[in-house]
Amino acid sequence: MSGALARYERAARKAQADGRVPALSVALHRADREPWVFTVGDSGNPGHPLGPDTRFRIGSVTKTFTAVLVMQARDEGLLDLDKPLSAYLDLPAHDDATIRRLLSHTSGLQREPHGDVWDTLVSPDADRLLAELDRAERVLPNARRFHYSNLAFGVLGQLVARLHGTTWDSLLTDRILEPLGLTATTTATPAQAAVGYLVDEFSDAARPEPDLDLGGAGPAAQLWSTADDMATWASFLVSPELIDPDGNVLAAATVDEMRWPLTTRDEVNWISGFGLGLMLHPQGRRAMDVGHNGAMPGFLAGVHGRRGGEGTPDALGCAVLGSSGTADQINELVHELLRMAVELDPAEIEPWSPAPPAPREIRSALGNWWSEGSQFVFSWHDGALQARVAGTPADLPPSIFRPLPGRPDVLRTVSGREAGEQLRLTRDASGAVVLMHWATYRFTRVQEAFDGGAAWDGSGE
Missing domain, CATH: 3.40.710.10 (DD-peptidase/beta-lactamase superfamily)
Structure with missing residues (x-):
């Protein structure tokens, strides 16, 4: 035994x-x-x-x-x-x-x-x-x-x-x-x-x-x-x-x-x-x-x-x-x-192994984004776009997104934070994602106030 x-x-x-x-x-x-x-x-x-x-x-x-x-x-x-x-x-x-x-x-x-x-x-x-x-x-x-x-x-x-x-x-x-x-x-x-x-x-x-x-x-x-x-x-x-x-x-x-x-x-x-x-x-x-x-x-x-x-x-x-x-x-x-x-007798730890990269149309959305003064990390794992607040514990499940049929730049949050809400991607002329809206909140590459001003510019002008 x-x-x-x-x-x-x-x-x-x-x-x-x-x-x-x-x-x-x-x-x-x-x-x-x-x-x-x-x-x-x-x-x-x-x-x-x-x-x-x-x-x-x-x-x-x-x-x-x-x-x-x-x-x-x-x-x-x-x-x-x-x-x-x-x-x-x-x-x-x-x-x-x-x-x-x-x-x-x-x-x-x-x-x-x-x-x-x-x-x-x-x-x-x-x-x-x-x-x-x-x-x-x-x-x-x-x-x-x-x-x-x-x-x-x-x-x-x-x-x-x-x-x-x-x-x-x-x-x-x-x-x-x-x-x-x-x-x-x-x-x-x-x-x-x-x-x-x-x-x-x-x-x-x-x-x-x-x-x-x-x-x-x-x-x-x-x-x-x-x-x-x-x-x-x-x-x-x-x-x-x-x-x-x-x-x-x-x-x-x-x-x-x-x-x-x-x-x-x-x-x-x-x-x-x-x-x-x-x-x-x-x-x-x-x-x-x-x-x-x-x-x-x-x-x-x-x-x-x-x-x-x-x-x-x-x-x-x-x-x-x-x-x-x-x-x-x-x-x-x-x-x-x-x-x-x-x-x-805990479950065995599965070894990590490399996987295919994110689709080309998603790669520019990966990395750090800011919203409401907080930093978020968007990444690609297990064949899906994911997001989590920066610094959250690893055992906290991320939000997971799936594209809506026929609308590649609109994704549905299928689990995690804001489940059910839409994530909308906005691209520049080159096709890179430069702005996102998640549950209608703006997500930007730098920390911004709600009026769009950069956090480092304390003048408010």
Whole structure:
């Protein structure tokens, strides 16, 4: 066993022991290594001892699948994220909530479906979930702030199912699980299921928890899976271009859209936030853990991938699944393992090699330019014109430009600073670029005031 794998195993064993988790299953995936899967404990299922194929409830990690189904429908033109539910469903209340707000937990809908489902352990079916929306509260105004809602994702799941004329679980299987080969992920309780427990705080006793079917709220938290399947899923959420290169499940650009922060979870401590159905956990130095936590009676799950940061391998995903509803160590371990993977076994550094020069028509635009008193550097790398503020850290992504069709001197900023804005090139009689306008701001070869006067001429005349 390599030193890194031994450290991963020790961290998992410590989390299982300290958290008193009856069964723990852990998986770590990355593009440049074989998957690592480890289990420790006892499944509680006499016919199916704990192993890599043991299934655990993943709770609200289910929401990430429902969010992808919603984005598929958007990309196929079946819905608009900024239209209200009333455009697609006939509902008795709250149909003014937009789909984007439901996805980002900013719709203000109450947390659970109507009724004390956690007392009765009976969840409404799909029809009743929607029919009883008039008995649910809007506990906050739309778009006021983050408020987590299982009800919102139950509604979203039923929405996409009805748009396709099928059920949510059938849609999930056909559109996500089968294309990605997630064969161990199911809505029904599998034979290989671990038993979920409530572990007593004051003794080592553990009581089995009931197996609850969420019915119409299933799109919020119904799924069972293995750590191996979920680490693959985490890898997809951070590197879809590698896990799903043909975009059969979702275009990489759409997954990127889902990862964009739409709200923080706390107004003061900006340590986590939400995109479109995805939890976002900043990790410092431009790294982000992306995924979701999950909880159901007797189970906790953490499923996250890491993007950005020096040394982070491509498609780095991790899943930690445990058969205890009370061990915080389960959700902490997933971030610890991602950190350890980067620190103990960072991605290889690719050697630099020469590449073809910039096209002749772009070469005069390269070099130092000034705007608003600040210096910018325009360069040509990876087949595209790029720009960054002079002196910015190397790990800050540059702005990248692409020419507009039929307009070679007008480029669109496709990523980075001023994304979406135009860059216009002005040439002299010889064809050299002598002036640029980016997002309408002037870019000149020398430092100039807004009236066009040179900075060295302090007279203002």
